[in-house]
Amino acid sequence: xxxxxxxxxxxxxxxxxxxxxxxxxxxxxxxxxxxxxxxxxxxxxxxxxxxxxxxxxxxxxxxxxxxxxxxxxxxxxxxxxxxxxxxxxxxxxxxxxxxxxxxxxxxxxxxxxxxxxxxxxxxxxxxxxxxxxxxxxxxxxxxxxxxxxxxxxxxxxxxxxxxxxxxxxxxxxxxxxxxxxxxxxxxxxxxxxxxxxxxxxxxxxxxxxxxxxxxxxxxxxxxxxxxxxxxxxxxxxxxxxxxxxxxxxxxxxxxxxxxxxxxxxxxxxxxxxxxxxxxxxxxxxx
Amino acid sequence: xxxxxxxxxxxxxxxxxxxxxxxxxxxxxxxxxxxxxxxxxxxxxxxxxxxxxxxxxxxxxxxxxxxxxxxxxxxxxxxxxxxxxxxxxxxxxxxxxxxxxxxxxxxxxxxxxxxxxxxxxxxxxxxxxxxxxxxxxxxxxxxxxxxxxxxxxxxxxxxxxxxxxxxxxxxxxxxxxxxxxxxxxxxxxxxxxxxxxxxxxxxxxxxxxxxxxxxxxxxxxxxxxxxxxxxxxxxx
Numbered sequence: 001x002x003x004x005x006x007x008x009x010x011x012x013x014x015x016x017x018x019x020x021x022x023x024x025x026x027x028x029x030x031x032x033x034x035x036x037x038x039x040x041x042x043x044x045x046x047x048x049x050x051x052x053x054x055x056x057x058x059x060x061x062x063x064x065x066x067x068x069x070x071x072x073x074x075x076x077x078x079x080x081x082x083x084x085x086x087x088x089x090x091x092x093x094x095x096x097x098x099x100x101x102x103x104x105x106x107x108x109x110x111x112x113x114x115x116x117x118x119x120x121x122x123x124x125x126x127x128x129x130x131x132x133x134x135x136x137x138x139x140x141x142x143x144x145x146x147x148x149x150x151x152x153x154x155x156x157x158x159x160x161x162x163x164x165x166x167x168x169x170x171x172x173x174x175x176x177x178x179x180x181x182x183x184x185x186x187x188x189x190x191x192x193x194x195x196x197x198x199x200x201x202x203x204x205x206x207x208x209x210x211x212x213x214x215x216x217x218x219x220x221x222x223x224x225x226x227x228x229x230x231x232x233x234x235x236x237x238x239x240x241x242x243x244x245x246x247x248x249x250x251x252x253x254x255x256x257x258x259x260x261x262x263x264x265x266x267x268x269x270x271x272x273x274x275x276x277x278x279x280x281x282x283x284x285x286x
Numbered sequence: 287x288x289x290x291x292x293x294x295x296x297x298x299x300x301x302x303x304x305x306x307x308x309x310x311x312x313x314x315x316x317x318x319x320x321x322x323x324x325x326x327x328x329x330x331x332x333x334x335x336x337x338x339x340x341x342x343x344x345x346x347x348x349x350x351x352x353x354x355x356x357x358x359x360x361x362x363x364x365x366x367x368x369x370x371x372x373x374x375x376x377x378x379x380x381x382x383x384x385x386x387x388x389x390x391x392x393x394x395x396x397x398x399x400x401x402x403x404x405x406x407x408x409x410x411x412x413x414x415x416x417x418x419x420x421x422x423x424x425x426x427x428x429x430x431x432x433x434x435x436x437x438x439x440x441x442x443x444x445x446x447x448x449x450x451x452x453x454x455x456x457x458x459x460x461x462x463x464x465x466x467x468x469x470x471x472x473x474x475x476x477x478x479x480x481x482x483x484x485x486x487x488x489x490x491x492x493x494x495x496x497x498x499x500x501x502x503x504x505x506x507x508x509x510x511x512x513x514x515x516x517x518x519x520x521x522x
Contacts, residue, residue: 003394200378203338205368205443206395207361 007214008221011190018193019222022186026226027233029179030263034234034251036175037259040168042249047161048123056131056149058138060115068143072117075141079134081125090115114145128155180266186222188274191215198275208279215275216268223267227260289313289349290446290478291337296346296355298332298502306332307502309346314480316446319473321489322482323514324499330482333499334451337480338370339363351446368396371440371448371477375455377432379424385435386411386420392442410438414468430461437468447478454485462488486518 012019060069069087076085088096093113117138121130135147191198201211231251238250251259292313298306307329314320322330335341336348339358348355351369353362379388386407393403411417414434424432433453440448450469454462466488473479483489489496490511498506498514506513 196378197380200380200391201395202364203367203372203378204392204395204439205364205366207364210364210395 004210004213004217008218011194011214011218018190022190022222023225023229025182025186026179026223026263026267027229029175029182030227030230030259030266031233033172033175033179034230034259035237036168036172037251037255038234038238038248040164040172041251043164043168045249047157047164050157052120055118055120056135056138056147058117058119058135058141058144059146059148060117060143061145062114064115064143068141069115069117072138072141072143076117076119076138079137081121081130081134083120083122085117085119088116088118117144127158180270184270184273186270188270188277190218191271191274198279202279211279212272212275215271219267219271220264221267223263223265223270224260225263226267227263230263231256231259290316291348291350293336294347294349296336296343296348298329298336298341299344305502307336307343307499310504311346312497312504312507314447314478317473317476317478319470319479319494320481321492321494321496322480322499323484323486323489323496325484325518328499329502330499331451332502334372334449334480334482337449338372339366364395368443369445369447371437371443371445373433373436373440373448373450373453375452377424377429377436377456379432379435379439381424384421384423385416385427385438388424388435389439389442392439396443406442407438410441411435413441413472414438428461429457430464433457433461433465434468437465437472441472441477445477447480448472450479450481452482452484454483454488466492486514489514 058072060072073085073087076082090113093115097113119134121134131149135149138144138147198211235250238248241248293310296310297308300306310333322333324330332341336343336355337350339350339353339355342355351366353366358366380391383391389407389410390403393406398406408417408420411420414437416431416434416438419427419431422431424435427435433456437448437453448469453469454465457465462485469479469481493509493511495509496506496511496514497504498517500517505517
């Protein structure tokens with residue numbers, strides 16, 4: 001182990017530029033991936049916020065009886081997709097209207113405004129189909145006069161969400177793939193530079209484990225360093241965006257840790273694969 | 287049984303280039319010095335690869351230092367390699383390490399303690415006559431000196447046999463002779479040497495046993511140098 005660490009140190013001191021290049025490449029590919037992730041989580045949180053406002057409102061007929069309203073409420077509560085439901089009586093509707101539309105407060109009286117039932121849907125049940133299905137169901141109650149929901153709005157929101165989701169998955173996979181390829185080839189380059197050394201180690205009787213260990217440590221360290229730099233870059237980017245453009249979210253601490261760890265794992269896997277290739281090869285022809 | 291290595295009807299075929307060795311049988315005794323001679327492509331390097339178990343025979347059996355090519359496990363190969371010393375025509379030193387670091391390398395891979403390594407490296411470099419150049423890098427050394435470092439490295443783990451693949455091939459006549467004398471000296475101290483070469487003059491002068499390969503077949507095993515001269519001329 002001590003020898004392996006010395007070898008890692010030697011690799012770095014002998015070819016600092018190469019090592020820096022490796023770390024930088026890993027950092028940038030992870031950073032690109034991270035930026036993408038940031039855009040994705042920000043879009044997602046923005047959509048969630050908007051989605052939260054998706055609600056269905058059922059206006060009731062004039063003179064709806066308490067029993068009828070109660071029946072409706074019970075019926076709604078049985079629909080599994082409903083998050084919560086509230087009854088707005090004609091009186092409270094009037095109160096609300098008077099507050100919201102102050103300039104008309106004097107012309108309004110209770111008779112003008114119908115009572116209504118407002119319901120919000122659970123997360124994941126805010127797609128156009130579910131919204132329509134529920135509003136049709138509400139319409140079957142005789143006490144319901146009209147059901148309203150931002151139909152176009154719900155559909156548009158949902159479309160944005162789908163597009164964002166698909167582009168996210170596609171671009172995310174592309175970035176991840178690119179990151180893996182870059183990291184793999186960076187490490188392979190480093191190993192090619194030391195192919196002769198590996199061969200000589202094997203000739204003098206080094207076990208595969210002995211040969212592999214320094215490279216694995218090297219790859220993991222570079223991956224971790226790259227991950228940390230990528231995280232720092234991403235954080236800086238978020239700060240800049242928040243300051244100059246709009247409030248943006250950064251990853252949670254666990255996600256940052258996960259990202260750095262992913263860098264380490266990528267480095268480990270990349271070096272394992274690249275060094276394995278050399279270990280399988282017999283010595284080169286004289 | 288004083289055989290340290292024995293080949294029984296060994297053949298080696300490559301999928302692309304065909305037969306490299308056919309039906310080779312011979313044995314080497316402890317402390318023996320044997321030449322391996324033949325034109326390039328006759329199979330000398332292939333034979334040395336088989337001996338270090340870098341490759342396995344297609345047919346036949348090779349026994350070396352208690353290991354058989356039929357049963358050796360991959361993880362046992364490093365153990366075998368530590369009992370062999372291998373020397374190449376192109377030295378194969380690590381260019382970014384000094385002479386003593388190159389020699390120490392062979393000991394470090396075995397996990398030997400540092401104090402012991404230092405002591406032993408000094409002794410080995412003295413043995414090959416390079417104690418004054420311990421801290422020189424390979425590019426600061428002549429070809430003959432580099433080969434001495436490579437020999438010191440090969441001797442580091444006290445091998446019972448030294449496999450030398452044209453160790454004098456890249457050297458001028460004087461260095462060639464000096465390396466040969468060094469190998470004889472090492473042999474005199476008990477290490478068997480199998481030296482591949484195409485230097486017929488070296489063989490005829492020394493009157494030692496030689497194995498002659500031609501197109502993958504063993505055509506002579508003995509000391510009849512006159513015959514070797516005739517063979518080499520005849521096949522030219």
